[in-house]
Amino acid sequence: MNILVTGSAGLIGSEAVKYFCERGDSVHGIDNNMRQYFFGPEASTDWNRRQLETQFKNYTHHTLDIRDFAALETLFKAKSFDVIIHTAAQPSHDWAAKEPLTDFGVNAQGTMHLLELTRLHAPEAVFIFTSTNKVYGDRPNALPFVEMETRWELPADHRYFPGIDESMSIDASIHSVFGASKVAADVMVQEYGKYFGLKTGVFRGGCLTGPSHSATRLHGFLAYLMRCIARGEPYTICGYKAKQVRDNIHSADVLSAFAAFIENPHPGEAYNIGGTRFSNISMLEAITKSEKLLGKKAQITLSETARIGDHIWYISDMSKFKTHYPSWKQTYTIDSIMEEIARLGHFG
Secondary structure (H helix, E strand, C coil), X not given: XXXXXXXXXXXXXXHHHHHHHHCCCEEEEECCCHHHHHHCHHHCCHHHHHHHHHHCCCEEEECCCCCCHHHHHHHHHHCCCCEEEECCCCCCHHHHCCCHHHHHHHHHHHHHHHHHHHHHHCCCCEEEEEEEHHHHCCHHHHCCCEECCCCEECCCCCCCCCCECCCCCCCCCCCHHHHHHHHHHHHHHHHHHHCCCCEEEEEEECEEECCCCCXXXXXXXXXXXXXXXXXXXXXXXXXXXHCCEEEEEEHHHHHHHHHHHHHCCCCXXXXXXXXXXXXXXXXXXXXXXXXXXHCCCCEXXXXXXXXXXXXXXXXXXXXXXXXXXXXXXXXXXXXXXXXXXXXXXXXX
């Protein structure tokens, strides 16, 4: 197959490149290292791009901007893509507030360009979009959380105790500017599936992680926390008494979900994807585990001010995806994820 991966030097993008190159497919990647522009030199993905180009002869890199329709169309006309995996994004809701036009241009307009070019030049291709749980805004914060010793938690009999499913409304909430731009893209990807009949799929990620993460203060909390502890650098936790909960899913498990969808696409569907109850952790719990794994003490500062639109607790319910793809299984627990990051993480 001929595969196109956007954001190909990022966490999920590079995992996709490796997955399909190892299968023997021809893989084309788009990545212009905007992550460095967003977050500074330490967030650069150039190291990962170089690694991919060295490791795989069937990988071709294109330094393109997904906001440039004409440049993208030249590539689409030259190649006949069977699969488009769109992971390129501005991923931080803090950063988005600084440059809303850039954020919307990358997340919404860039996605629109890729959808339209798929419709025009690769209408039989499978199109996968990495969305976010921020499409639900801060609505999860209205749930009746109970404060525990190390985390916030839901009562065991609550309907969302297994996790947030796709029935949660995206309306009447604060999404952050980032969340709103991803909502626009998310809904358009669904629309191109339902209206035009393209084989599109939306994956609303919780915390996606792994050792290939070019983590930074504003994005990639688990890898960034572990990097700070490994380097002896300070880490600031924003609000919620450091008891906020996140589910974490390994990039390899994300790719196996993508592969299942590619084999049997459900056009226009949106799926929550995350660590679920299988793999989740609070900030306090993550600090304790990281200190033990790295043999170093964390330098933690707790701010009483939470980030706007940030979740107190978010665990994904993947029941819908598992119903459509019953053979898919998660393989990485939170312990195995953190052990791998400690061993292989890009700490510089």
